[in-house]
Amino acid sequence: MKLSQIKKLLGTVETVNFQLPNGTFVPEHFHVTEVGLINKRFIDCGGTVRSETVANFQLWDANDFEHRLKPEKLLNVIQLSEKVLGIEDFEIEVEYQNTTIGKYDLGFNGENFELLNKHTACLAQDQCGIPSEKQKVRLSDINAKACCAPEAKCC
Secondary structure, eight states: BBBHHHHHTTTOSSOHHHHTTOBBBBBEEEEEEEEEEEEEEEEOOTTEEEEEEEEEEEEEOOOOOTTOOOHHHOOOHHHHHHHOOOOOOOEEEEEESSSSEEEEEEEEEEESSSHHHHHHOOTTTTTTTTOOOOOOOOOGGGGGGHSSGGGGGOO
16 A cells, blocks of 8 residues: 555544454554654665665554544654655555564555555566476376377477
């Protein structure tokens, strides 16, 4: 989800709830302790220099049980971060501490914001020996007689 999308959604929801991938919710007394900009420069395993920029939200489960973040308050913090930090319409990455700090993509299911699992991937598969996905073939579709004939020289 991009920053422009959450800003639009915050104008339509009454509460801000974040649902974890396992279906449970971040406790309703959470705080958004940071709205930031993360720039990452790196070299992939194929030697290509890459960069990635995301808007970052950090959620914190505080002992402040009476706290409830209102959509307007989060929208104000986002707008301030855009102005002060120069944050553009980047994808949002959410950090939330469970057993360790997890990083999540952000979605919306029509009612709640969803913390979506992020996944790693090789960005240079063609250069680091990752085989391409094997084509699935039904054995009944193979013409065994043509393939295994002595003149085919394949057996």
